[in-house]
Amino acid sequence: MIRLFKVFVPVVTLLLLVTEVLLIAGAFVAAAFVALPDAWIFLQSDGVYSIGLVVLTMVVGFYLHDLYTEIQVQSKVLLVQQLCFITGAAFLLEALVSYEYPVLRMPLHVMLPGGLLVLLLDYGWRLLFSFYTLQIRGGERLLLVGGSPLLGEIAEQVQKKPALGLQVIGFVDQGNPAEPPGGKYLGPLESLREIVAATHPARIVVGMIERRNRLPVAELLDLRFSGNIVEEAATAYERICGRVPVRELRPSQLIYSGDTVRLRHALMYQKATNLVVALMGLVVAAPLMLLTALAVRLTSPGPVLYRQVRVGMGGKPFVLFKFRSMRSDAEAATGAVWAVKNDPRVTPVGRIIRKIRFDELPQLFNVLKGEMSIVGPRPERPEFVKTLVEQIPYYRQRHAVRPGITGWAQINYKYGDTLEDTIVKLEYDLYYIKHISVSLDAYIIFHTLKAMLLSRGAQ
Numbered sequence: 001m002i003r004l005f006k007v008f009v010p011v012v013t014l015l016l017l018v019t020e021v022l023l024i025a026g027a028f029v030a031a032a033f034v035a036l037p038d039a040w041i042f043l044q045s046d047g048v049y050s051i052g053l054v055v056l057t058m059v060v061g062f063y064l065h066d067l068y069t070e071i072q073v074q075s076k077v078l079l080v081q082q083l084c085f086i087t088g089a090a091f092l093l094e095a096l097v098s099y100e101y102p103v104l105r106m107p108l109h110v111m112l113p114g115g116l117l118v119l120l121l122d123y124g125w126r127l128l129f130s131f132y133t134l135q136i137r138g139g140e141r142l143l144l145v146g147g148s149p150l151l152g153e154i155a156e157q158v159q160k161k162p163a164l165g166l167q168v169i170g171f172v173d174q175g176n177p178a179e180p181p182g183g184k185y186l187g188p189l190e191s192l193r194e195i196v197a198a199t200h201p202a203r204i205v206v207g208m209i210e211r212r213n214r215l216p217v218a219e220l221l222d223l224r225f226s227g228n229i230v231e232e233a234a235t236a237y238e239r240i241c242g243r244v245p246v247r248e249l250r251p252s253q254l255i256y257s258g259d260t261v262r263l264r265h266a267l268m269y270q271k272a273t274n275l276v277v278a279l280m281g282l283v284v285a286a287p288l289m290l291l292t293a294l295a296v297r298l299t300s301p302g303p304v305l306y307r308q309v310r311v312g313m314g315g316k317p318f319v320l321f322k323f324r325s326m327r328s329d330a331e332a333a334t335g336a337v338w339a340v341k342n343d344p345r346v347t348p349v350g351r352i353i354r355k356i357r358f359d360e361l362p363q364l365f366n367v368l369k370g371e372m373s374i375v376g377p378r379p380e381r382p383e384f385v386k387t388l389v390e391q392i393p394y395y396r397q398r399h400a401v402r403p404g405i406t407g408w409a410q411i412n413y414k415y416g417d418t419l420e421d422t423i424v425k426l427e428y429d430l431y432y433i434k435h436i437s438v439s440l441d442a443y444i445i446f447h448t449l450k451a452m453l454l455s456r457g458a459q
Contacts, residue, residue: 007443008239010163013068016129020062023125024055024118028106031114035107042107050094050106057093058118061086064450071163073130083123087115140165140202142236144183145172145192145216148207150233150245155183157240164240169199174214192219196228207233207248242412243427244434246394266436267401270373273438274402277374278367285361292323292358299349302328305362310379313402317382318371321362325350357452363405375441376404377429388422398429401436406448408432408440 002009028051033039043051062068065082073079091111098105106114142158144151151171158166170186172195186195196204204223208215224230237245282289293304306324309317326345346354353359366372372379377398380388388395409428413421432440 007242007440010161010165012071012129012163012165016071017059017068019125019129020122021055021059023121024058025051027117027121028054028110028114031110031117035109035113042110046103047106050098050104053097053104054090054094054106054111054114057090058086061089064454067126071130073127076127079123079126083119087119091115141167141169141200143169143172143186143196143199143201143204144233145189145204145206146208146233147173148209148233148248150237150248151205151207154205154233154237154240166240169201189214189216189219192216193223196223201228203229203231203236205231205233205236238431242408242431243424244430246392246423246427246430249394249430263400263433263436266438269438270375270402270436270441271370273441274367274373278364281361281364281374282368285364288358289323289361292353292361295349295353296323296325296347300324300327300347309382310403311382311385311399312371312379313399315385315396315399318366318369318379320372320379321365323353323359323362325354325359357448360405367405371402373402373404375406375408375432375444376402377407377432378410378425379403391419392423392426394430395426398426398433401433406444408444411444411447411451 002011002014029043032042032047032051036042039047065086067082094104094106094111142154144155155168155171158164158168168183170184172186172189172192174189186199204220206215206220220230234245234248237243296304302324304324306322306326307319308322310320312318325347326343327347350359363372367374385395407429408431409425412428413425432444
């Protein structure tokens with residue numbers, strides 16, 4: 001796995017992206033040489049830009065269809081449909097752009113054979129690549145040592161996502177578990193040296209239930225200085241799952257993290273960029289906000305805007321703005337309660353604007369006021385924060401940064417209304433706080449726009 005934008009990206013995903021860019025470009029270059037007698041002149045003038053536009057359009061189309069997330073081909077028919085749709089969209093965009101900028105026009109007798117060649121080649125390449133990832137089932141071999149529950153979750157995550165480029169060899173533990181999740185039992189801790197010599201792991205991941213309980217320090221030191229990579233389970237969990245494991249997080253890991261200066265600088269830079277992005281967002285979204293306000297006003301009685309007290313940076317309360325998506329008397333009888341999936345209190349228009357996230361647009365004013373950020377942990381209500389701080393370790397630490405309109409938890413986790421869901425989202429929030437940066441914010445915003453375009457709704 002390679003770290004980009006503070007996010008660990010599987011090598012096979014990057015390999016697929018690079019090869020598809022070359023494949024698409026190569027297909028249209030080949031079509032140009034077949035169809036045009038003066039292909040070199042075409043390529044040396046504006047042909048390169050025309051082909052570049054088509055390549056960019058198709059790669060974005062693959063991304064929007066999750067073809068860089070789900071690398072394995074589940075359905076050949078669906079893959080053909082997706083490739084046809086993406087190629088058609090590239091044709092349409094090329095026509096629209098060339099109407100405004102004729103220099104970018106690609107001749108039809110190049111576009112048609114090039115598009116057909118891309119369909120055939122990319123279909124075959126996708127099938128081959130899918131088979132390849134299934135065969136290797138991960139390139140980096142992991143040996144999991146200890147009885148920590150994190151090791152089981154790591155193994156399950158690796159098993160679900162072969163594209164991570166990882167393979168669990170097995171478990172080494174004090175006991176003899178009948179069926180370890182996502183792997184097999186290889187032997188006791190006393191045989192660790194022999195197991196490593198026999199299996200040749202690329203990385204040894206150690207997670208003990210009790211840190212003082214028979215941690216094989218001497219063996220691990222010998223293995224480490226013999227050239228083996230030894231990693232804590234919490235570190236591997238963060239790298240593979242994109243979350244900070246609250247259950248096994250020690251205060252010292254946060255106290256001595258050494259990232260205080262970087263966090264302070266990131267917050268200062270984020271505050272400046274928030275102002276620019278919020279102003280640009282309000283200008284672009286003004287027509288959409290007007291239409292949303294009219295839809296809310298005309299379809300249900302009550303105010304257009306919904307105001308609610310939330311907890312912000314440093315635990316300071318503020319008033320959050322949203323377009324009202326529920327009945328105006330939604331909490332008249334119950335008081336403050338968590339929203340649930342398919343909440344019956346949501347109005348028909350509210351269901352639509354929630355799905356496309358237009359209900360969050362007024363929060364751009366909260367960003368301008370300095371109460372929120374474009375990206376950050378979602379702000380919670382004071383009634384819930386008081387309870388959650390008492391029940392969940394480190395929940396208070398999520399208030400170290402400004403809350404956001406969107407966040408790392410929102411693009412990675414489903415909608416949740418239970419305590420367990422809140423803990424998982426906190427783990428994502430702590431990962432964001434630990435790795436906060438402009439590049440990570442850009443990554444989250446990009447994925448949020450994708451969710452809005454595909455009407456996937458808030459998570």
